[in-house]
Amino acid sequence: MMQESGTETKSNGSAIQNGSGGSNHLLECGGLREGRSNGETPAVDIGAADLAHAQQQQQQALQVARQLLLQQQQQQQVSGLKSPKRNDKQPALQVPVSVAMMTPQVITPQQMQQILQQQVLSPQQLQVLLQQQQALMLQQQQLQEFYKKQQEQLQLQLLQQQHAGKQPKEQQQVATQQLAFQQQLLQMQQLQQQHLLSLQRQGLLTIQPGQPALPLQPLAQGMIPTELQQLWKEVTSAHTAEETTGNNHSSLDLTTTCVSSSAPSKTSLIMNPHASTNGQLSVHTPKRESLSHEEHPHSHPLYGHGVCKWPGCEAVCEDFQSFLKHLNSEHALDDRSTAQCRVQMQVVQQLELQLAKDKERLQAMMTHLHVKSTEPKAAPQPLNLVSSVTLSKSASEASPQSLPHTPTTPTAPLTPVTQGPSVITTTSMHTVGPIRRRYSDKYNVPISSDIAQNQEFYKNAEVRPPFTYASLIRQAILESPEKQLTLNEIYNWFTRMFAYFRRNAATWKNAVRHNLSLHKCFVRVENVKGAVWTVDEVEFQKRRPQKISGNPSLIKNMQSSHAYCTPLNAALQASMAENSIPLYTTASMGNPTLGNLASAIREELNGAMEHTNSNESDSSPGRSPMQAVHPVHVKEEPLDPEEAEGPLSLVTTANHSPDFDHDRDYEDEPVNEDME
DNA sequence: GGCGCCATAAACACCC
């Protein structure tokens, strides 16, 4: 019990982020402030006066709290250990942590030193303290709920006043109410300080002087009406959502509890820290909307083109006044509106989470590509290396800007990515032209690494892998422990690795059989368990120079635009569907995620980099075509033996068979040659 | 328009 409050306090941020936290409103608010106290950009545009006022209030509160702390230090040494212990389940170690998380910055180093100098508590004393803390936490919660309730009402009043054009007089009332709330807050802080003091006195508190205060400070600063108002705007600024969508998210548990408990907890859903802790979308956009709203009293985030933009409403309002009436009547603070807000919050949270994920992924991609692009071919490919580096840099700069737009611009989903390469680097697009990715394995793009990197993507998104059947079959065989697979095992590999091959089985299975028979590199071997298929590396090596050497145009011929565009578009569509459809409708396109977008872009980047290097082959007469087609991001693979020996070296490659893993990825078997 | 590459479809044969 004591542990619950303590651990909730400790983990309020994570609990909320996981969407499975409890209904501790105090903690939610604390979580909200937690993100901002860590230096993140404030999510709201708090007026300077409000801010100063709130800070002043808080300083006063803190001063009182300090005094109380000193007094309580003396008082509770006498009376603080009366309650009998009842529950010894909580490890004592958890107490300092939880308390530390909720400790305000009022603890001076001197006080801390005093605390540290005090005696070690007995288990009984610890239990007593835990129970005291629990009781205080309950009191705090009650106060917090009341405070939130008042804040909520105040918030609504503010909103209504803004929309109705009410002015100073009522604002004074608001200020008065605000002051009263701040006093309540102060009282709550005092209670918390008392509890804190008891813990400090018992030496349980081990905070550091500079340790940030989490729950208390948030209460003091995080709930001023202006910010609440802004948060409200933030929640209501998005335009489309469905309640049914929100119900699909487990993370609703947190706020569902709050909402069901009626008014006092409604604010807590607004306080969901996700909106402010994840990504910058919710940070900036509502701010702008708020400004525009204030500057243009007849513009409202929920009103546009004569239609109420409340999610799921779309009621026609002839003018702004009617809209305000409609807003106040149809979207008053009730369970329904709260639920809609909750859903919208979930929408925003999901988008932000996904955005954060993909940002991170994108950064990793860029880092990866940048590093790889500078590693192996720096000396022999100065010109194209520059292109590659430029690509990486440009992409890393451009993509984060283009990506975030995709969730918010579902009406033009393909724009950011279809134009992505041109944004990344126009030079690459000039030289690359249509990116054909399917046959990248021929250009020494390790199919194994590509599949490994995009494994989850391929498994989840019904996107055609950008490799030929032959390459995929070969990869399947090579991935097997014995380097041999039965046809059925090959089938299974396809279906297991690629969601795309879970449909139209007859078609692609026929193609697999066709390729197995067609390509000499696939050797059928009678085995104990029947016929198995193996890969003849010699055939690969023999075929490769024939295909690639001599005529660079052959290399380009192996590129097929539709082959790449198909999976790319599919990925984009899947991503856009994820961004726009599932969150707002019940439609689903399988289970692709926004990560598809990043994957698609990565594909595109890889393709662009391939072409960058394949093009440089054309401009590097001194190098063999095989060298030319080496993408810059090829892994630590040593130079292909054929590269060293020249494109016409056919036989000696067989001696390098142990190293063929990546070489195998270089080429594909020309059908017609195999049939000869 | 021809060529090469590839995917797709289909026919056919063989085997269990």
Add this chain to the structure above:
DNA sequence: TGGGTGTTTATGGCGC
């Protein structure tokens, strides 16, 4: 007989 497997041929799209 039906399904799986394997082979072969035909066709079309695409880029050069």
